[in-house]
Amino acid sequence: MVILNEGKMPNLLSYKYYIRPTAHQLYGNKSSKSKHHQNVQRIIKILALEGPMTTWEMAKIRFATDNSKIRSKEKEYRRLLIGRTDRGTHSDGIIDLNLVLVDSISTKRNSGNRYRLSLFGILYCLDQMNFSEKEVDRVAKNYEIILPLVFGKWGFLKSVIGKYVYNISLLGKGLLFDNLNIISIEKDEFYELISFFGIKVNTLTESFNEQKIGEAISLWFYVTMLYFPNLMEDKKIKGMKKFFTKFLEKIMNYKHGSQIFFQKQRISINNAQKN
DNA sequence: CCCATGGGTGCAAGATCTGC
DNA sequence: GCAGATCTTGCACCCATGGG
Numbered sequence: 545m546v547i548l549n550e551g552k553m554p555n556l557l558s559y560k561y562y563i564r565p566t567a568h569q570l571y572g573n574k575s576s577k578s579k580h581h582q583n584v585q586r587i588i589k590i591l592a593l594e595g596p597m598t599t600w601e602m603a604k605i606r607f608a609t610d611n612s613k614i615r616s617k618e619k620e621y622r623r624l625l626i627g628r629t630d631r632g633t634h635s636d637g638i639i640d641l642n643l644v645l646v647d648s649i650s651t652k653r654n655s656g657n658r659y660r661l662s663l664f665g666i667l668y669c670l671d672q673m674n675f676s677e678k679e680v681d682r683v684a685k686n687y688e689i690i691l692p693l694v695f696g697k698w699g700f701l702k703s704v705i706g707k708y709v710y711n712i713s714l715l716g717k718g719l720l721f722d723n724l725n726i727i728s729i730e731k732d733e734f735y736e737l738i739s740f741f742g743i744k745v746n747t748l749t750e751s752f753n754e755q756k757i758g759e760a761i762s763l764w765f766y767v768t769m770l771y772f773p774n775l776m777e778d779k780k781i782k783g784m785k786k787f788f789t790k791f792l793e794k795i796m797n798y799k800h801g802s803q804i805f806f807q808k809q810r811i812s813i814n815n816a817q818k819n
Numbered sequence: 820c821c822c823a824t825g826g827g828t829g830c831a832a833g834a835t836c837t838g839c
Numbered sequence: 840g841c842a843g844a845t846c847t848t849g850c851a852c853c854c855a856t857g858g859g
Contacts, residue, residue: 654847
């Protein structure tokens with residue numbers, strides 16, 4: 545298998561202000577009655593729950609043996625994914641909105657594209673699909689390599705904070721993402737973490753590498769977890785705050801309660817100005 | 820009414836399987 | 840080992856349909 549995903553990706557801001565609203569408009573949500581909306585959502589759901597696969601494999605899920613049915617379903621999925629050119633006009637597909645991308649080349653029989661959800665596609669799913677907890681677990685399993693700092697530690701996170709892991713669905717709404725300054729005023733202890741997140745995300749707007757976007761989303765997840773009032777009021781969870789901060793230190797190089805982090809930032813900024 | 824989408828078809832081509 | 844069948848991927852054409 546050849547991993548292809550080295551290309552450029554939009555940043556998190558464009559998810560909130562372009563990708564999400566556009567997806568909502570074009571592909572709707574779970575309560576959409578439109579046939580087109582339902583067709584698109586079926587594809588996205590298959591990729592979410594079954595993991596990366598080719599269009600042929602997607603079609604086979606529904607028609608295991610009937611080859612002609614697989615054939616026509618495969619065509620439908622392909623056209624919705626990559627768009628189509630008909631009567632001289634081109635219509636964009638789901639890939640053009642960056643909800644889905646080419647993950648790798650399948651070499652099962654013919655060499656062809658294997659598709660999967662992008663991080664934005666995962667966020668859209670979590671936001672729109674009303675997945676059950678079991679289904680979110682499946683998404684986490686299928687995409688643990690794509691979001692290693694959260695999905696890769698899913699079982700562990702569940703063992704620590706239980707059902708609160710499913711708060712990850714809230715990320716898909718873009719919650720708390722670009723108005724962090726509002727919350728940081730109230731919660732002093734939070735200020736440092738928020739600043740860290742802000743700096744991290746700001747530097748990311750320059751390089752749209754999916755791995756780094758994944759890091760930002762992971763950090764965003766942990767920040768959100770630490771913030772949520774219901775989470776903070778839960779006595780059992782309260783004791784976990786310290787744990788989470790330590791966890792962040794470990795996986796994100798976040799330095800809590802010291803000036804070291806900010807000193808480092810100043811030094812690097814100064815160095816950058818010198819150069 | 821228009822245009823995007825749905826449903827169907829055919830063609831091309833490479834990979835793999837099956838029967839001999 | 841060979842030939843033909845089958846699987847898989849990809850592209851483009853045609854016409855119908857239905858929602859805006």
